[in-house]
Amino acid sequence: MDLKLKGKIAFISGSTSGIGFATAKNLLVEGMEVYINGRTSKSVSSAVKKLKNQVNGAKVFGLVADFNNPEEVRDLLNKLPEVDVLINNVGIYDSQSFFETSTEQWNDQVQVNFMSGVKLSQYYLQKMLNKNWGRIIFISSECAYLVPIDMISYSTTKAAMHALSRGLAQLTKGTEVTVNVIVPGSTLSEGAKDFLANKAKLEGVSQKEVEQTFFSDERTQSLLERFASVDEVSNPIIYLCSPLSIATNGSVLKVDGGSSGGIL
Numbered sequence: 001m002d003l004k005l006k007g008k009i010a011f012i013s014g015s016t017s018g019i020g021f022a023t024a025k026n027l028l029v030e031g032m033e034v035y036i037n038g039r040t041s042k043s044v045s046s047a048v049k050k051l052k053n054q055v056n057g058a059k060v061f062g063l064v065a066d067f068n069n070p071e072e073v074r075d076l077l078n079k080l081p082e083v084d085v086l087i088n089n090v091g092i093y094d095s096q097s098f099f100e101t102s103t104e105q106w107n108d109q110v111q112v113n114f115m116s117g118v119k120l121s122q123y124y125l126q127k128m129l130n131k132n133w134g135r136i137i138f139i140s141s142e143c144a145y146l147v148p149i150d151m152i153s154y155s156t157t158k159a160a161m162h163a164l165s166r167g168l169a170q171l172t173k174g175t176e177v178t179v180n181v182i183v184p185g186s187t188l189s190e191g192a193k194d195f196l197a198n199k200a201k202l203e204g205v206s207q208k209e210v211e212q213t214f215f216s217d218e219r220t221q222s223l224l225e226r227f228a229s230v231d232e233v234s235n236p237i238i239y240l241c242s243p244l245s246i247a248t249n250g251s252v253l254k255v256d257g258g259s260s261g262g263i264l
């Protein structure tokens with residue numbers, strides 16, 4: 001299927017690894033020009049190199065910026081004045097008790113997970129509306145629905161993202177711009193691998209045991225009963241980037257293996 005993405009420009013926040021990296025790769029395969037992002041020039045240039053090796057003729061560029069640093073975000077926006085597709089992917093998460101989560105940790109998660117999307121959308125949405133084409137995609141999480149007790153701050157930032165996305169979609173009425181949310185479930189990204197390792201350490205068990213009990217004890221509603229691959233999560237992201245997805249706007253697309261349950 002021709003997704004009609006050739007020549008369009010995308011920016012993906014937090015994309016030197018995981019779901020963001022897989023999405024960059026798949027958009028490059030579609031012939032897009034892709035700007036990836038991470039916090040250090042080392043990680044960004046290594047990811048750019050990897051993508052050039054994986055996709056023939058890839059038009060991929062790196063932008064270094066920590067979304068917890070307002071000056072670096074300002075510099076990033078100055079370097080990339082316009083995009084056709086904005087993927088708000090960057091997200092940080094950890095397993096921690098609500099009572100032990102400091103104000104600083106709350107602020108970090110709000111800045112990186114939520115305010116990054118606010119700042120990028122404020123900058124790019126008006127330009128998309130002016131040219132009457134654009135896609136904004138927010139990468140949420142099953143945690144917005146499940147709210148695990150050890151991830152309350154993270155889940156809160158993801159739930160807020162849903163209201164932001166719906167509000168922005170309402171600003172696109174009558175245009176060819178859309179704003180949507182993708183809800184991944186447990187996905188075997190590099191970040192998730194680290195998360196599992198930390199949890200294993202915290203609980204004094206092996207990583208294998210954590211993985212085995214995760215679906216039997218914690219994600220009991222999962223119909224997939226395994227971690228999704230980063231490509232399995234990125235496929236619907238690529239579809240939402242395409243002009244073919246114009247009738248999907250202000251929506252939430254779950255890619256959670258059924259874990260959040262229910263009918264909504």
Ligand SMILES: NC(=O)c1ccc[n+]([C@@H]2O[C@H](COP(=O)([O-])OP(=O)(O)OC[C@H]3O[C@@H](n4cnc5c(N)ncnc54)[C@H](OP(=O)(O)O)[C@@H]3O)[C@@H](O)[C@H]2O)c1
Nearest residue numbers: 014015016017018019038039043066067091141187189191
């Ligand atoms: N994996 C899952 O199971 C899962 C499930 C549901 C939702 N999600 C969501 O999906 C998105 C991607 O998750 P992932 O697991 O694929 O990510 P990941 O493997 O943890 O990758 C993290 C990426 O974010 C970048 N990053 C981290 N902090 C940053 C910051 N402050 N500023 C800029 N870049 C930063 C890292 O770049 P550098 O290291 O190069 O700085 C890296 O490229 C997140 O929003 C996450 O909440 C993930």
